[in-house]
Amino acid sequence: MFNFNLLHKDVKTESRAGILTVNGVSVETPVFMPVATQGAVRGLTIDNLNQCQAKILLANTYHLNIYPGSSLVKKHNGIGKFMGWDYLTLTDSGGFQVFSLPNKKITDDGVEFRYEINGEKVFLTPQSSIAIQEELGADIIMCFDECVEYPAEKNYVKKAVERTLNWARVCKDSHSKKDQFLFGIVQGGVYEDLRKYCADKIVDIGFDGYAIGGVSVGEGHDLLKKVVDDTAKYLPDDKPRYLMGVGLPEDIIEAVERGVDMFDCVIPTRFGRSGTLFTKKGKVRITNKDYRRDMYPIDTSCDCFVCKKFTRAYIHHLFRVNEVLGATLCSIHNLRFYTSMMSNMRDSILNDRFKDFKKDFYDNYNPKTNNETT
Amino acid sequence: MFNFNLLHKDVKTESRAGILTVNGVSVETPVFMPVATQGAVRGLTIDNLNQCQAKILLANTYHLNIYPGSSLVKKHNGIGKFMGWDYLTLTDSGGFQVFSLPNKKITDDGVEFRYEINGEKVFLTPQSSIAIQEELGADIIMCFDECVEYPAEKNYVKKAVERTLNWARVCKDSHSKKDQFLFGIVQGGVYEDLRKYCADKIVDIGFDGYAIGGVSVGEGHDLLKKVVDDTAKYLPDDKPRYLMGVGLPEDIIEAVERGVDMFDCVIPTRFGRSGTLFTKKGKVRITNKDYRRDMYPIDTSCDCFVCKKFTRAYIHHLFRVNEVLGATLCSIHNLRFYTSMMSNMRDSILNDRFKDFKKDFYDNYNPKTNNETT
Numbered sequence: 001m002f003n004f005n006l007l008h009k010d011v012k013t014e015s016r017a018g019i020l021t022v023n024g025v026s027v028e029t030p031v032f033m034p035v036a037t038q039g040a041v042r043g044l045t046i047d048n049l050n051q052c053q054a055k056i057l058l059a060n061t062y063h064l065n066i067y068p069g070s071s072l073v074k075k076h077n078g079i080g081k082f083m084g085w086d087y088l089t090l091t092d093s094g095g096f097q098v099f100s101l102p103n104k105k106i107t108d109d110g111v112e113f114r115y116e117i118n119g120e121k122v123f124l125t126p127q128s129s130i131a132i133q134e135e136l137g138a139d140i141i142m143c144f145d146e147c148v149e150y151p152a153e154k155n156y157v158k159k160a161v162e163r164t165l166n167w168a169r170v171c172k173d174s175h176s177k178k179d180q181f182l183f184g185i186v187q188g189g190v191y192e193d194l195r196k197y198c199a200d201k202i203v204d205i206g207f208d209g210y211a212i213g214g215v216s217v218g219e220g221h222d223l224l225k226k227v228v229d230d231t232a233k234y235l236p237d238d239k240p241r242y243l244m245g246v247g248l249p250e251d252i253i254e255a256v257e258r259g260v261d262m263f264d265c266v267i268p269t270r271f272g273r274s275g276t277l278f279t280k281k282g283k284v285r286i287t288n289k290d291y292r293r294d295m296y297p298i299d300t301s302c303d304c305f306v307c308k309k310f311t312r313a314y315i316h317h318l319f320r321v322n323e324v325l326g327a328t329l330c331s332i333h334n335l336r337f338y339t340s341m342m343s344n345m346r347d348s349i350l351n352d353r354f355k356d357f358k359k360d361f362y363d364n365y366n367p368k369t370n371n372e373t374t
Numbered sequence: 375m376f377n378f379n380l381l382h383k384d385v386k387t388e389s390r391a392g393i394l395t396v397n398g399v400s401v402e403t404p405v406f407m408p409v410a411t412q413g414a415v416r417g418l419t420i421d422n423l424n425q426c427q428a429k430i431l432l433a434n435t436y437h438l439n440i441y442p443g444s445s446l447v448k449k450h451n452g453i454g455k456f457m458g459w460d461y462l463t464l465t466d467s468g469g470f471q472v473f474s475l476p477n478k479k480i481t482d483d484g485v486e487f488r489y490e491i492n493g494e495k496v497f498l499t500p501q502s503s504i505a506i507q508e509e510l511g512a513d514i515i516m517c518f519d520e521c522v523e524y525p526a527e528k529n530y531v532k533k534a535v536e537r538t539l540n541w542a543r544v545c546k547d548s549h550s551k552k553d554q555f556l557f558g559i560v561q562g563g564v565y566e567d568l569r570k571y572c573a574d575k576i577v578d579i580g581f582d583g584y585a586i587g588g589v590s591v592g593e594g595h596d597l598l599k600k601v602v603d604d605t606a607k608y609l610p611d612d613k614p615r616y617l618m619g620v621g622l623p624e625d626i627i628e629a630v631e632r633g634v635d636m637f638d639c640v641i642p643t644r645f646g647r648s649g650t651l652f653t654k655k656g657k658v659r660i661t662n663k664d665y666r667r668d669m670y671p672i673d674t675s676c677d678c679f680v681c682k683k684f685t686r687a688y689i690h691h692l693f694r695v696n697e698v699l700g701a702t703l704c705s706i707h708n709l710r711f712y713t714s715m716m717s718n719m720r721d722s723i724l725n726d727r728f729k730d731f732k733k734d735f736y737d738n739y740n741p742k743t744n745n746e747t748t
Contacts, residue, residue, distance in 0.1 A: 040699040068691040084683035309458035317442040325414040
């Protein structure tokens with residue numbers, strides 16, 4: 001079963017607070033989904049994810065279809081069971097990875113490419129993407145779409161939109177599992193008219209939720225805001241909206257303000273593994289020598305167990321001696337920074353104070369901050 | 375405060391069950407201590423260690439004195455607080471690492487060497503080892519001793535025994551912190567008369583506990599048993615006995631049978647990181663292709679959360695895609711294998727059935743087993 005309950009819209013912005021309930025598990029929105037690319041959020045146990053208060057994970061069809069293969073995941077009754085995860089899962093279609101590959105061959109039926117890791121030749125189609133995602137068994141699955149790089153000629157983007165629409169119809173027709181819910185994806189690059197066109201048509205086809213795709217491809221913060229502006233307004237109020245692969249805290253805040261409900265991104269875990277930490281004041285590089293004897297927690301205002309238990313000096317030490325626990329602890333802190341930011345936004349929306357949240361956030365947070373070098 | 379309560383000796387063997395209480399924390403013996411070399415058990419959070427039911431950790435003076443340095447650990451009120459660990463800690467003296475170095479210069483006062491990682495020249499003495507260990511602040515600390523390689527000429531071993539005894543007196547005199555408890559170490563190589571001589575003298579000096587040192591230096595399983603036989607009988611019943619750096623399950627079982635109470639070793643975590651798992655039936659290499667589609671847990675009789683949650687196929691997959699979570703999960707399982715083995719031994723001792731435990735263990739466990747290649 002799938003239900004999206006839009007509890008409240010902020011009076012001064014487009015931001016929304018809701019509850020997404022899928023197969024008996026409820027998730028408060030706006031929500032951030034950590035990325036478990038190959039069936040694990042790198043270096044984190046399920047308990048760690050629970051400590052981060054994550055409730056829904058994204059896994060990658062492209063990667064899982066290589067190793068361990070979708071049939072093995074099916075044998076485990078789906079990706080959630082495979083990785084020991086009790087809450088919700090979402091798989092992407094594989095499209096984003098495939099369209100990032102060199103030497104792919106795109107036709108109206110699908111995309112031919114070779115897996116980078118083993119050279120195997122594959123022809124991925126909307127039908128096969130759905131078939132694989134049905135074997136992977138996530139609660140939410142995504143249409144196979146054509147994700148266009150940035151910048152791209154409008155003529156090409158238009159062609160990709162038509163393919164995306166055709167493939168969306170095929171995906172909907174191919175999809176049969178009743179306990180999986182299919183989201184449509186709006187493409188259209190940075191072109192307002194194409195975004196509107198694609199959104200209208202995708203909504204006509206009708207899906208359980210709608211994603212804004214074709215972002216996080218190098219368009220930058222300002223164009224990202226424009227794309228969300230140009231797309232969200234054409235999506236129905238009563239379905240969840242998912243901005244794929246975004247992003248930095250400032251990107252997410254702007255998108256929530258514009259009415260997006262769901263996000264995924266590798267940033268908190270990837271940055272964490274290299275020792276870049278998100279704090280209320282901005283990003284810090286814990287490997288910087290300033291922290292060698294620093295007795296404070298990473299972020300004095302954070303409630304994660306890393307901030308409760310450890311000094312910056314300890315975390316700095318772990319990186320200095322190349323101890324992998326440092327990467328784990330920083331990933332946990334960063335994920336909690338994200339989930340906490342989401343729930344603070346949600347509270348502000350429910351109180352019609354999203355603008356106050358945003359002002360307060362930026363009054364403290366410096367996006368270019370501190371000793372950050374990432 | 376320090377108390378060792380010897381609850382029971384098995385009627386048919388020398389094996390002992392007790393309770394070691396230090397600074398208000400009680401630990402059941404025989405006990406296995408995971409190794410937190412540089413202030414972390416590699417890849418494991420404190421919660422993971424609690425899941426493994428560990429109660430006392432060993433940390434290495436040699437490594438901690440390089441990074442982060444003992445003064446920073448002191449600033450944190452000791453190694454336990456530094457690493458967020460609520461139970462007991464023990465530091466070694468640095469001797470084992472130093473005597474493994476090339477180009478060291480041993481005198482009657484101490485050892486001159488260079489730190490391998492940064493080339494810094496150091497002169498480590500019994501006084502300085504104790505001073506460093508007092509800053510590191512572990513509950514139990516060790517005398518600085520001369521650990522001799524195997525094989526070694528008896529004349530040299532005798533000289534090392536005399537140094538070890540002189541240094542033990544210096545260590546005892548140098549030690550002043552009332553909340554840290556000092557163990558003496560018996561050396562003597564594989565020579566029964568030297569072991570007896572050293573044990574008698576060390577006991578005369580008088581310590582809170584006694585360690586059997588100079589093992590795990592290549593002497594092998596049978597000589598290890600002989601050394602424990604030749605030493606344990608000269609140690610007082612009412613103090614804990616610690617066999618340093620040992621070992622494989624079969625080594626530990628033999629040593630418990632001979633009256634040893636405490637153990638530390640990197641084997642469970644090091645083997646875990648490379649995908650070698652301990653099970654009731656013996657060691658298995660989870661990276662072996664046999665496990666690619668294996669739906670069983672690592673060990674069907676194990677109560678660890680890894681065995682409760684995951685299939686061998688999932689763990690195999692994590693190693694195949696080079697996901698560090700695989701190393702973490704296997705370390706957790708292996709540590710739980712060890713702590714569970716210790717508590718099973720303890721139960722058998724309390725019931726005068728250690729021999730039954732041992733027979734049962736070996737009836738199932740093949741030390742050379744399966745697809746093991748480590």
